[in-house]
Amino acid sequence: MGALNHLRVLDLSRVLAGPWCGQNLADLGADVIKVERPITGDDTRQWGPPFLRNSEGKETTESAFYLAINRNKRSITVDISKPEGQEIIKKLVLQSDIVIENYKVGQLKKYGLDYESLKGIKNDLIYCSITGFGQTGPYAHRPGYDYIVQGMGGFMSVTGEKEDLPGGGPQKAGVAIADIFTGMYATSAILAAVVHRDRTGVGQYIDLSLLDVQIATMCNVASNYLTSGVPPKSWGNASANIVPYQTFKASDGWIIVAAGNDSQFRHFVESGHEPQLADDPRFATNPERVRHRTELDPLLQKMVLKKTKKEWIELLDIANVPCGPINNFKEVFENEQVIARNIKMEMPHPTAGKVNLVRSPMRLSETPVVEHRPPPLLGEHTHEILQSKLGLTESQIKSLKEQGII
Template identity: 50%
Template sequence: MATPSSNTGPKGALSHIRVLDLSRVLAGPWCTQNLADMGADVIKIEKPGEGDDTRHWGPPFFKDEDGNNTTEACYFASCNRNKRSVTVDMATPEGQTLIRELAQKSDVLVENFKTGGLKRYGLDYESLKALNPRLIYCSVTGFGQTGPYAPRAGYDLLVQAMSGLMSITGRADGEPGGGPMRVGVAVIDLFTGMYATTAILGAIEARHHTGRGQHIDMALLDVAMAVLANQGAGFLNAGNIPQRLGNTHPSVVPYQDFPTADGNMLLAIGNDGQFARFCEAAGIDWGSGDSFRTNSARVKHRDELIPRMCDITRQRTTAEWVTLLEDKAVPCGPINNIAEAYADPQVQSRNIRVEQDRFANAPDDLQVANRITTAASPLRLSDTPTTLRHAPPSLGQHTDQVLQAELGLTRAQIDGLRSRKVL
């Protein structure tokens, strides 16, 4: 249902899809940005005067042309590229009508209100399904549409704690700095956004055969339990309750950080051949001993092996180790900060950093950034590559454009809605 992309290059894989985005913060917007990067026309509905919560989650803030802080938080840019921002107050009957009309012209709707929160506005799945049976409606909540916790609000940090993820993240209790630790980004929100993207693509494919949309129930807690992966499987099948091991791996040794002459490096030795090649390159013969020859033996004798390896790794700088091992197929690398990561030649060669101009039509008293940098989509499709069409928008940047082009409203009608504080 989307208007075809105006790009002169290849069309995005989803350039025929329109998405109505009623989500805020990270999980839902991460999903809709994925769809937008693949060409979908994403219309982001925001509350007039306030917008997405993350517009205010700063510092850090965008800077203007003079290098001064604006009022817009950088957080928002991470998950709202390629979208059109429309301000509508869904608490008003007229606002609800506008959203229903847009839903009738959309293929997908994504929302992350509390369970049942949109029913009072007539914007729940059953209400919109009656108007548009082909609509794929994705609800993202903390705990899902069913179960005793369904009414609760859920945030990434809370779910990291409840799922057990924090219990296996961080240093062990007996070590300095030991204790449960959250992951450095909102990883459950991000995983939920990715799973939601996958579910939506599956529903689109199913609709090709059935002609019908469907409701997708995405819960942060469900996702968190799923991505425990091998740690969860170890508990389910062997009864093991894993503990925090810092940067080490419960089942693979050596697979952690090591000290070097000028800092630290990361060794991720995943098999016996790699360990033997490391030993040969380092000029040691541990690879032939029974205590260290196999991974199972190395796990068993971890406490003996690791201190001996640390004595060896301290004898060279990080760069010297990387140079020594890079042609030996032994995974080794520096532990970068984010600035160093963006300066890495591999990152630069992959064009991860992308800049977009944004010509905002925001109120005169609102400082805005007109050039925004984001991390490129990692989705690399040869025939239908991801596209860059819209920079992360200013609040309500596309309101008039969308209401005129998609709903046929006149200038007088839009002015009237704005005067009544619907927009």
């Protein structure tokens, strides 16, 4: 059941960054136990509409948001504010390799579920904390949200149309990129810690900050500033460093052309019957095209308007110039390449009968991802885990439920 089937993860995180990490590990075979609050569970269960519909067509309490990030996990409900709930978590920690949490800095310490406390009962534990601003620094105790971090980390200053054009100004991404990337970095860091533990027997603490991740993922844009001392600005759908690397309006819609070198630029303009543009000294090389983009852009736009999207994509495909359409999600999932890669998947679901999800993009030849569990119902596996992993009797489980601990 995957490369990580020897690992158990206790996932105390909520919302997006932590659960995204947990789903990655679960897709790779780890046994991920999602710990949720009794009655309400993870906040994202209610982040809709849309909600999954049951076999009778009625809305369930499973939002599309929640479904996207909780595949292959088991759900257990535990009230960690009560001593009995804390004891359940500690017993599960003894049988786990990894803990993921995204509580405010210091919040779990009052429950005895912080790293130092749990390390005392399992010294090779790998413990990953995800917060908005990290465990140190003047902002450590602030709540951190993806949207705020996109602004603070510079992303929104370089995203959106140019400020001097209609609609210009800062723009967030259409998906919570700081959360998603933090989940990806957390996955990598945890796997590195597993390798270290397997070699040395020593666990460790991982401190991940959304703000740190947002700045790190600015990559060449941040490097442009560090190299030049000039704050980068927004370029809309164009690139600050490559021309043409942008959208163009064809006669019936929009296309993207990403000519990453001079040869591709020549093939682009030759396909549009404007070969003289590649011979013009202002446009012959990428640095010159970047310097003279204001003269070049309208010439290219005029050229592209003469053909349809389909005509351009066919021509540029033959010419080996990277290009593509701008699809809505209906078009995404109807695309022949997406269909061929089986990106859309269907899983059985206990209340809806079936649920459609996006398949993991990780393709491993020897230990392939196996989608074996749909996103769990709230507390779906509480009884199973308490009985099989902790050895609790039916009467003990009943008592915990009556007390509101599970």
